[in-house]
Amino acid sequence: MSFLKTTLANPISAEPHSLMLENGVNLELLETGVLRVSPARQGDYRIVISCGIHGNETAPIEMVEKIFSEIKSGKLTVTNELLLIIGNPPAANQAVRFIDENLNRLFSGKHQSSSTKEARRAKLIEDHVAEFYQQGEESRLHYDLHTAIRGSELEKFAVYPYLHNRDWPKTQIAFLERCGLEAILLSTKPAGTFSYFTSTQFGADSFTIELGKVRKFGDNDMRNFADAMQGLRELISGQEDFSSELKSIQVFSVVEEVIKRSEALKLHVADDAKNFTAFPKGSLLASDEGYEYRTQQDGERFVFPITNIPIGQRAMLVVAPTIL
Ligand SMILES: [Zn+2]
Structure with missing residues (x-):
């Protein structure tokens, strides 16, 4: 089973089913593009890794598929609860950013004033994420992976959603630096993005992560994403403890x-x-x-x-x- 192929073959909905691996890790497809990975023992973090919120952003989708296949083969040890999400399967099938409207403007209930495919999907994703985070007391993390339409002077960067009264945790940003990110952009206002939703509703450390330029499936040079993949593997396997110091990552604030x-x-x-x-x-x-x-x-x-x-x-x- 491939998470990506199954998702693209069933873009609207899928029958829930689960698979227990020999090492005790449980894989559970909750809905199309929504896959729960449960370790045999409880770890310190509850992690959401999402991709394809914009359907044509294929590199992050291929990263998530690779993480899935490494988990399924037993190559990647899982010690933290994980939810993998492919955001907009119909748009991915058509290699477009969205079908009716931008999914990443519809979170935090903004889907309520719309009846498009993306609005329904935003609601469904919100519900699954809420259930996932509320099932345990572990620290909550969310990495929403994207690629950008245009080139960038700083190719890899993250948008930190507006935190209201919370401080910007340097250890989280240091982890992103080790994932190969060159810059972090601090938001100063609420938004309809997926990462703002998980940050605000669940107190997660959440990021919208831009990893380079949009390309078609199969055209991505996965070597460009090696550092980010390694960071995610360490996170999933429990080796990451968020103790590194900031080095040279550039920090910007929205003016x-x-x-x-x-x-x-x-x-x-x-x-x-x-x-x-x-x-x-x-x-x-x-x-x-x-x-x-x-x-x-x-x-x-x-x-x-x-x-x-x-x-x-x-x-x-x-x-x-x-x-x-
Ligand atoms: Zn995007």
């Missing part, structure tokens, strides 16, 4: 969230400009009806620019270096 106000929105960045391109103070980055954004200091950078989105959604983030 402006550009929201699409009207069809007049224009982002003043080149189509082929890379994420994290730095601009001098005073550069015009976005304009819209009654709005413009000029950089307030040297070295501000843009991330995730997109204009073909509904009015009211985020068109771009502007970030600036900060210290933890």
Whole structure:
């Protein structure tokens, strides 16, 4: 059995079934693209690893499939509770980001005002994650793996969802650095993302992780993801204790969230400009009806620019270096 093939062959739903491995690890398919892995003994963490929340982001899906196959063959020891999720199987089958709307804007109940395929999927994922986290007292972790549409000056980076009154834990960020991430971006506002949902609702240490550029299934050079794979293996097998120190990872904070106000929105960045391109103070980055954004200091950078989105959604983030 392949988690990926089974998921793509049953994109809408799947019969729950389970399989006990010789080493006592239990694999349980709860719904299509939602797989529970239970170790024989209880560990310290309860970990969600998700991928394919955007259907065309294949490298993370291939990573999760590899983790699954290593667990199934017994090569990878499991000592922590694990939930593996392939987010949007119908979109993955069509090699598109989404079918009706962006799944990663629909969490924290935002799906309630929509009736699209993605809205139903967001609700289903929320329910499975809630059940998983609430079954034990272990520390909660969530790594939501993505790849980006455009190139990036800093290829691998994580978005830390807004934590409200909680502090940014340096040990979590140090773990991400060991996973090969070059930068971390600290959010300053609530969002409809999957990682904000698990962070806020369950107090998980949650991250949206960008691992490089979008490519088709089979076109990913998995050597690019070796450090991240190794980090996840150590986490799953219980070797990771979050004791490393920060080294040189760059830390940014969001200084402006550009929201699409009207069809007049224009982002003043080149189509082929890379994420994290730095601009001098005073550069015009976005304009819209009654709005413009000029950089307030040297070295501000843009991330995730997109204009073909509904009015009211985020068109771009502007970030600036900060210290933890
Ligand atoms: Zn994505």
